[in-house]
Amino acid sequence: MRTACCDGCRKVERNNRALNREVNRIKSWIRRAEKQTAPLSVSGLVVGGLIAVIIVVVVAIGFGAHLENKKQAFIDGSQDSTSTRTDQPESFRQSQEKHKREVKALQDEVERLKAAVSNLKTERGRLVSDRNQLKVKISALQAQTLSIADSSTDLAQAADENQKLVEDNKGLREQVKRLEGRAGEQEAKEGEPKQQRAIAGLAPTPPALPVDRTQTTAQPLETYQDWGLRCLGQESGEQGQCYIYQNLIDPELGRLLGLLIGHSKQGSGLVAVITFSLAVGPQLQKGLELQIDSNKKSREEIKFDRCSTRGCSAQIELSRGLIKQLKAGARLFVSVPLHSSDKPFSFPVSLHGFTKAFDSLESRRAASQN
Known part of the structure; x- marks a missing residue:
């Protein structure tokens, strides 16, 4: 513009x-x-x-x-x-x-x-x-x-160990059968079971308690529920040193554990002798452990003191306090360390009839001293 x-x-x-x-x-x-x-x-x-x-x-x-x-x-x-x-x-x-x-x-x-x-x-x-x-x-x-x-x-690993245990048990069973057969023959020849002489004098050989295969030659004189009472020489009519006992018997392996209680020949003290069959496979260096019911205060530890072809044994002197606990208890647990297990195996020993059996044992001893 x-x-x-x-x-x-x-x-x-x-x-x-x-x-x-x-x-x-x-x-x-x-x-x-x-x-x-x-x-x-x-x-x-x-x-x-x-x-x-x-x-x-x-x-x-x-x-x-x-x-x-x-x-x-x-x-x-x-x-x-x-x-x-x-x-x-x-x-x-x-x-x-x-x-x-x-x-x-x-x-x-x-x-x-x-x-x-x-x-x-x-x-x-x-x-x-x-x-x-x-x-x-x-x-x-x-x-x-x-x-x-x-x-x-x-x-x-468990299967391998189980197979090994089966094989070991098989070998142990065969060994136990052979040993028990020899022991039966020896006892038949001597006419008196070795455990009777062992309780009287606490001989170095382990007391061989009656087993199911030799019951005919070692019947109890008296029976108190789960406990039996025997005396030395009872088969011949003579009555010597007496003791009370209980066996744990396996149908295949025979006697696994035996417990007998009596007075030692050297004194008036009470002695408990515990024997184990070789089929159990105990670790001898660790010993045994006793406990009445669940009372841990009653726990007692003892060592094995002798072994033979019939088995191993351990003995402990029983105090009056321990006898009182046994009378009041229901079971005595015997724990055994085994080679086949890390944990000990506990054998339950019934205390049913123990009081009557022990009182009868004491009465017989008092009568023999009079």
Whole structure:
């Protein structure tokens, strides 16, 4: 618009200069005419003046028409520039609207991407949680696998040990049978069981208590529930030293444990002699442990003192306090450390009938001393 205005102004200035030159030319022509018509009369001057006025009017009309044309051209130029100015904001607004739409689309895309990123973060957190849970499950499965492997190893070792124990027991049973057969033959020849002589004099050989295979030659004189009473020489009618006893007998292995109680020949003290069959397989260096019922205060530890082909034995002198506890108890537990087990095996010896058997033993001893 400003450029169009400047062009119009320059054109008007050029036209004004042209008109000024034309006016100056007319003035110079009038002055020459005046010089030439100076001697003329008054009428000549009037005529000359009229002609000059007519010329000036004609020039003024022409100049006015020229100015009118210039004005119209200027107005047309102004309208064109105004139209340009009017059109220019419309395109700008369209451009702005387009730009706004593009910006809005970009903002929507950014929001969509933000939502997608948030979803990805949530999904990643869930996957991390699932991965941690899987790690925990894998660790648990690995621990179970190791436990199963250890259990399998333990079972295999236990099976091997069990097989070894079966073989050892088989050999021990055969050995026990041979030894018991020899002992039976020896006792039949001597006519009196060795355990009877052992309790009287506490001989170095272990007292051999009656077993199921030799019961015919060693029957009890009296029976008190789970306890029996025997006396030396009772088969021949003579009654010597007496003792009470109880045997634990296995149907296949025979006697496993024997417990007899009597007075020693050297004094009046009471002695308990415990014998074990070789089939038990005791660890001789560890000895035995006695306990009445669950009373740990009554626990007594004794060592094995002799062994032979018939078995091993240990003896302990019984105090009056221990005899009292035996009378009041229900069971005497004899714990034996075995080669085949880390834990000792506990043999339960019943105390049912012990009081009556012991009182009968004491009565017989008192009668023999009178």
